[in-house]
Amino acid sequence: MNVGRRPIYGIFWLRAFFSICVVEWHTLAVGKSLIFSKIDYKSHQYELSDFLNFQVFLLAVPIFLAISCYLFATRKPDAKYFWTRAKHLILLSFFWSVFLNIWTDGIFKFITSIPLSPWALMEFIARAGNTPYYFFLCLMVLLGLCLLASRLNNYTLWLLTIFSILLVALMPMISTFSGFIKLSAWWHPLPFLPYPFASTLLFRYSRELHHWRFPVAALSLGAAIISGFFEWKYYVDAIYFSIQPYALPAYMRPSVFFACYSLLVLFLGPWSNCPAFIRFLSDYSLTLYCLHLFFIPIVVKYASTAAPIFQSRQIQVVLVLLLSYAGGMFLKLFFKKSLLVSSSSPQS
Numbered sequence: 130m131n132v133g134r135r136p137i138y139g140i141f142w143l144r145a146f147f148s149i150c151v152v153e154w155h156t157l158a159v160g161k162s163l164i165f166s167k168i169d170y171k172s173h174q175y176e177l178s179d180f181l182n183f184q185v186f187l188l189a190v191p192i193f194l195a196i197s198c199y200l201f202a203t204r205k206p207d208a209k210y211f212w213t214r215a216k217h218l219i220l221l222s223f224f225w226s227v228f229l230n231i232w233t234d235g236i237f238k239f240i241t242s243i244p245l246s247p248w249a250l251m252e253f254i255a256r257a258g259n260t261p262y263y264f265f266l267c268l269m270v271l272l273g274l275c276l277l278a279s280r281l282n283n284y285t286l287w288l289l290t291i292f293s294i295l296l297v298a299l300m301p302m303i304s305t306f307s308g309f310i311k312l313s314a315w316w317h318p319l320p321f322l323p324y325p326f327a328s329t330l331l332f333r334y335s336r337e338l339h340h341w342r343f344p345v346a347a348l349s350l351g352a353a354i355i356s357g358f359f360e361w362k363y364y365v366d367a368i369y370f371s372i373q374p375y376a377l378p379a380y381m382r383p384s385v386f387f388a389c390y391s392l393l394v395l396f397l398g399p400w401s402n403c404p405a406f407i408r409f410l411s412d413y414s415l416t417l418y419c420l421h422l423f424f425i426p427i428v429v430k431y432a433s434t435a436a437p438i439f440q441s442r443q444i445q446v447v448l449v450l451l452l453s454y455a456g457g458m459f460l461k462l463f464f465k466k467s468l469l470v471s472s473s474s475p476q477s
Contacts, residue, residue, distance in 0.1 A: 138403045139396030140196055145410035147189040148417045152449050154186035155261075156425060158442035167367065170376040175361060184357065187379060188388055190264055193414075194321050195389045197268055198328035199397075201275045211276045215269050217467060222265035224468060225419050226258040232423055256316045261422065263316040270318040274325035283333060286326045293323040298356070298383045301364045310368050313381040320380035327390055331397075338394060346395040353387035360384055416457030416469045417450065424452040 153159065159181045163173035204210060230239040239258075244250045257263040278286060297320060304313040312319065331338070338345060360382045369376050403411075428448045432439040439445070457469050 137200075137397060138400035139398060140200075141403045141407050141411040142400075143192055143196060143392065143396050144414040145407045147192050148410065148414035149446075149450065150186040150189040151261075151418055152421050152425075152446050152453075154182065154189065155421065156429075156442060156446055156449065157182070158446050160442075164365070164377055165375045167370050167376075170365065170367065173365070173376075179361075183377065184384070184388065188385060188392075190261075191321065191324070191380060191385050191389045192392060193264070194268055194271060195324050195328060195393050198271055198275050198324045199331055199393065201272050202279065202329045202332040206272075206276050206279060208276065211272055214272055218265040218269040218272075221419075221468065222257045222262045226260045226262045229260050229262070229422055230258050233426075252311075262419070264418070267316075267318045267321060271321055271325050274322075275329060278325050278329040281329075283330065286330050286333075290323050290326040290330065293326065294383055294386060296322065297381055297386060300381050301360075301366075301378050304378075304381075305366050305368055308368070310372055313369075313378045314372050315379035315381075320378075320382075320385070323386050324389075327386075331390070331393065335397070338397070339399075342394055342398050346391045349387045349391035349394065353384045353391060356382070356387060357384040412470055413454055413457055417453045419469065420453040420456050420460075421449050424449045424456070428452070 160178045161182075162176050162179050163169045164179060166173075201214070227239070230242070234242070242258075244253050253259070255263060255266060257266060278289075281289070300319065301313050304310050311317075360377070364378055364382065365376050367376055369378065373379060428445050432445050432448070439448070461469055
């Protein structure tokens, strides 16, 4: 594969699709199985909604992290470039988490919700004020590890990748046995520890992958399927209800890693171009991620009293998408573009 500076069109497709998956997940548009029930979760039988929710939609955050780590590795980064990215990510996390909290609860309730104890305050910050904008702080940590990875040889990177995958696989059981369930929480970087090392290796082996792309992607997909069976058998536990509304770790699962990198390997292949519509969805993936939470409550509230067609969850998803894209184009008139729009040209 040519690793010159040129657009990676496959990444446009991944950004476009998985940005919509974020909305599908946060609206639970395909429904919920018994894995969401504190009372009946033990009677749960795997169904289509589980596959879509946990094996597709929940890949959104990990795939964006994997893409970002890969693109960072292609820049052969130095400390100056890292700090430029880090400052931008801190700004995104701070701005959108404060904005959403004030929008939802008002400024007084937001201020009074800020913990005073040091540990609680650290968690509050790591969780970006209990919002999905924790993503930006996780990414900042992972990019720091990418910077470290860029200084390491391939042998060390392979060891770190394997060790961190094993750690992700063991952590749910360690969390369950120790009772310290926050080790497997969704809002800190630990579930994504393998990503900087794997992304750096992926970049370094990009030429070789030109010939081995499909076998590597198939092998990674097979690992995702096998580990997925293991996870649904051994990871399900009521203890997770203390931090989330379902009995399975969100991201602390090796199947998530393997599925992400199966897709990334596949979509880094030679794409000649992509349609303008996909480019738009890709460019506005950050817009959608940042704004959809403002519109979901509005759409759900008014759809409940509207015509029956608007009570369909998928119709509500479409409405949230349209409002988010329109809101993003409007806010660009007042906000910095970097707060709303992704880079239009991911390059390798």
